């Protein structure tokens with residue numbers, strides 16, 4: 001959080017803070033344009049993308065674990081399904097790249113939903129209640145690597161695909177950074 005502000009309603013991140021994060025990631029207007037160009041490409045492929053991402057989580061028991069019930073350690077199918085719907089919306093939101101305070105606040109909510117302060121609440125499930133931070137940044141790699149073939153599918157020039165892919169990598173890194181707020185010692189974000 002920039003400067004010496006004290007925020008009465010708990011930690012938050014302002015659009016000014018986010019601007020400086022974007023600058024730090026070399027994320028500019030061209031990236032916004034590239035993300036938005038990816039929207040029409042990806043929008044009818046979200047199911048296929050989610051199949052790939054869910055296969056990755058499903059085939060890694062240390063990740064699937066966070067979708068399992070504390071009582072019998074079995075995956076909770078309804079939980080996987082509901083999260084998948086929100087994940088689909090996230091693909092569209094990431095590509096839409098509309099950054100306002102509402103979007104920023106929702107990023108902090110997504111962070112809480114990975115952390116014990118908010119996980120499981122949306123779907124009222126008894127799953128493992130916290131995802132360790134050490135898995136969040138590394139997951140950027142499979143998410144963005146496996147996205148690339150979907151960006152290539154509609155016959156765009158290679159340099160356009162490169163730009164869209166680079167913008168996605170930056171955006172996901174920035175979002176995961178926002179999500180790390182509840183994991184940081186107070187005042188250290």
Ligand code: HEM
Nearest residue numbers: 063066083086087090110113119120122131135136139140
């Ligand atoms: C690059 C890293 C990650 C991305 C982009 C990502 C993306 C997302 C998104 C978009 C959602 C839905 C948010 C919403 O409610 O609107 C979500 C929820 C969830 N993710 Fe992740 N995630 C990441 C890391 C992880 C990791 C490492 C795990 C471990 C298995 C994980 C497990 C979950 C679970 C269990 C939920 C449901 C949380 C709840 O509401 O109870 N995620 N994730």
